[in-house]
Amino acid sequence: AQSVAQPEDQVNVAEGNPLTVKCTYSVSGNPYLFWYVQYPNRGLQFLLKYITGDNLVKGSYGFEAEFNKSQTSFHLKKPSALVSDSALYFCAVRGGSNDYKLSFGAGTTVTVRA
Amino acid sequence: DADVTQTPRNRITKTGKRIMLECSQTKGHDRMYWYRQDPGLGLRLIYYSFDVKDINKGEISDGYSVSRQAQAKFSLSLESAIPNQTALYFCATSTYSNQPQHFGDGTRLSIL
Numbered sequence: 309a310q311s312v313a314q315p316e317d318q319v320n321v322a323e324g325n326p327l328t329v330k331c332t333y334s335v336s337g338n339p340y341l342f343w344y345v346q347y348p349n350r351g352l353q354f355l356l357k358y359i360t361g362d363n364l365v366k367g368s369y370g371f372e373a374e375f376n377k378s379q380t381s382f383h384l385k386k387p388s389a390l391v392s393d394s395a396l397y398f399c400a401v402r403g404g405s406n407d408y409k410l411s412f413g414a415g416t417t418v419t420v421r422a
Numbered sequence: 423d424a425d426v427t428q429t430p431r432n433r434i435t436k437t438g439k440r441i442m443l444e445c446s447q448t449k450g451h452d453r454m455y456w457y458r459q460d461p462g463l464g465l466r467l468i469y470y471s472f473d474v475k476d477i478n479k480g481e482i483s484d485g486y487s488v489s490r491q492a493q494a495k496f497s498l499s500l501e502s503a504i505p506n507q508t509a510l511y512f513c514a515t516s517t518y519s520n521q522p523q524h525f526g527d528g529t530r531l532s533i534l
Contacts, residue, residue, distance in 0.1 A: 312464075340520050351426070351512055351525030352465075359520045398464060402519060408453075408478070410523065412464035 310335040310403045314413035322421055327389040329416045331382045331399030340402040341382040342410070343373055345395045352398060358382060369393070389420045425449045428513050428526035436534050441500040443529045445513030454496040455523065456480075456488060459510040468511075471496055503533045 311334045321327050333339055340359055344352040356367025363375045373384045382399060399413040426447045435441055445454065452473050457465040457480075467480030469488040477490055485507060487499045500507055510530050514523040 317462075342522055344522075344525075349527070351527045352514075352523075354522035354524070357520075357522055408470055408472070408519065409467060409480070412466075414462050414464045 310401055310409070310411045312399050312401050312411050312413035314397075314399055314416045316416050317414075318417045318419065320419045320421065321389050323391050324388050327384075327386040327393065327418065327420070329384040329397050329399075329418060331384065331413060332380050333382060333399070333401040334380060335401055335403035337403050339382075341373075341375065342400040342402075343367065343371070343382075343384050344398045344400065346398065346415075347395050355384070355397075389418075391420050391422050394418055394420045426513060426515055426524055426526040428511075428529050430529060431527065432530045434532045434534065435503055437504055439503050439533075441503050441531065443498045443511055443513075443531070445496045445498070445526060447494050447513075447515045447524075449515050449524060450493075451515035451517050451524070452493065453516045454490065455514040455516075456486075456496070456498045457512045457514065458482070458507075459512060459528070465512065468498065500531075505533050507531065508533045 313332045342357045343355040346352050356365050358365045358375045366372045397416045400410050402410050429444045455470045456468040459465050466482050471477045471490045474490050489497050510528050512528045513526045516523040
């Protein structure tokens, strides 16, 4: 079975500081990895994905994520956080042999203080 | 206009009632999904459809049914609503499995 763990329910950072949201996964075969962000009263918005290739993936709004196969991790990062980055972040994974099921982590609430 | 539209956005109803949530999309995607979101649990897949004639159960399909009326429309029904089905429901669409899913803004459903 595939699964995703986001070990931190909440992450709090000051504006201008680096932001990291952690994600580890478990799948059979090669993973397809995604990060989504959810703002209040809105659906999930796609930030970035890793399918294959370079382990460092760049996405929307200045976010990036690093795929680490040996540690089965896909942490989301932003060098300089903004107050507007405050939201709920979800990591998701699909196994390479699984064509339909996207498994989501429980989510991490990010609060960026001015 | 939104690419994935869910109606209604909010619904309060009573135990035992039949409820239908609707989803329509203008993205031209073949694949559509229904999820529910509960605090601390992330999103869980209820049903998914790869085309009009292909509908499949997800991990939590009990108590739910779906209908894919057209490529662009996918509705979710609760035949006899119960309080533990109170949740935020999302519809999503996608093309291939290595492409991201696109989500509607959700339906907040409360069952009293």
